[in-house]
Amino acid sequence: METSPRKCVAPFYAVAVLWLAGGALVPLYEPMHYGLMAAVSVVVFLAVNALCHCASPGDEQPPQAAPTAGSEAAAPSQAPTTGNPDLDKILKDGQLAISEMKRLDANIADPGISADIVRLEQVSAKIFEEVRHSPEKIPQIRRFMDYYLPTTLKLLNSYDRMSAAGISGENISTTLSKVEGMMRTVVAAFEKQLDSLYGAEALDISTDITVLETMMAREGLTEDPLKPAKSDQPENPDGIHLEL
Template identity: 65%
Template sequence: MKTTRQKRAAPFYAAAAVWLAYALVLPLYEPLHYALAAGASLLAFAAAAALCRGGPVGEEAGKAPPEKAEEPVEKKPASTGNPELDKMVRDGEMAIREMKRLDENIADPGISADIVRLEQVSARIFDEVRTHPEKLPQIRRFLDYYLPTTLKLLNAYDRMSGTGVSGENIDTTLAKVEGMMRTIVAAFEKQLDSLYGAEALDISTDITVLENMMAREGLVDSPLKAEPDEKKETDIRLEL
């Protein structure tokens, strides 16, 4: 709501009072007398105006000024207590933001789709390591080399494709990056898959033990001795 201000009448009353007082007390019949009276009235007007200046009047008077809205502060991720893990979280968030920016800037639909896939896979890698910090050493090379190098290549592609110029160096570089993207996506997916290697081995072992225990208890046929119900001949015979 806008604050309305009204002109105060007090300065005019003060100026008029000076003229009246001057006329009653001092002579007022020469030009000098009028000049002195005018100067005194101007001083009175200015003083009264200064005293009345400032506050809003009417409905707005007496109301507290509106509080200034607080600027949003970027929320920092909570510390995990592990400096290396905290660094991975920060670097991962920066990498995801950079991928989003590159996806918005690059017009080529094929590269854009590859960037979206890299963003999805990278986010899952970071989430898995955040949940299981013991897996952090498994992605050390991914963090230190593969991820930053990929972002470097994509940034170069972004700059060159945005020049609007076709030339041998630019076209060759763009073609190389485009040809490399599918390999990079496959490598990122394999990195994510490798994080589940130990878990997959444990599940496979549990399944084998469970099958053997059930077979010993007679609950299922032994996987080693089970035979098909009907024997099928596999030899090919020719009859004349």
């Protein structure tokens, strides 16, 4: 909201005091007396105004508008884009999924399910981080993003609601037991999904190791793995064997 600049009021008070003192000390009977007082008032006004260094309205800076909650404050919370719309969507969905896992972990009291959720959260974060560094691996997690992850969250949400119902009916107890039994399988599947992202890299490393070993052996830098190892027994050219 804009505010008008404050004006210096000291000159006005000085003129008022002048007229009060002048009226009390000097009788004002003729128009000349009033003219003289007016002239003196102008001089006093200008002198006091100069002493006070009153700023003109144009010299004051307008008040700065306070930043709104949705402008600068919201900027840091926005996730930076990578320039790849497909990757940006996966990372955004992944962040939402991990946040939902944290919420479920806080709500569910069962320590076994809670531990499984924490493990799912850790593995999922590593999956999304690997895809961030290697976007070419996005096709490898399509089924994970489209089915396995949302279905797992659906099961955990159902477990959360039913466990909070406060009763032990047949349907609720059976469903809770099924979800508890399924969670270990889900954790193993998530871990296997993460491991599969390193399949091509592991193959490349294995190939590089094999080629390196072969070249080093060919140059005589190491023993040739294709040649049989020499025996530590001393050679016996005469073929004589001693038996006891």
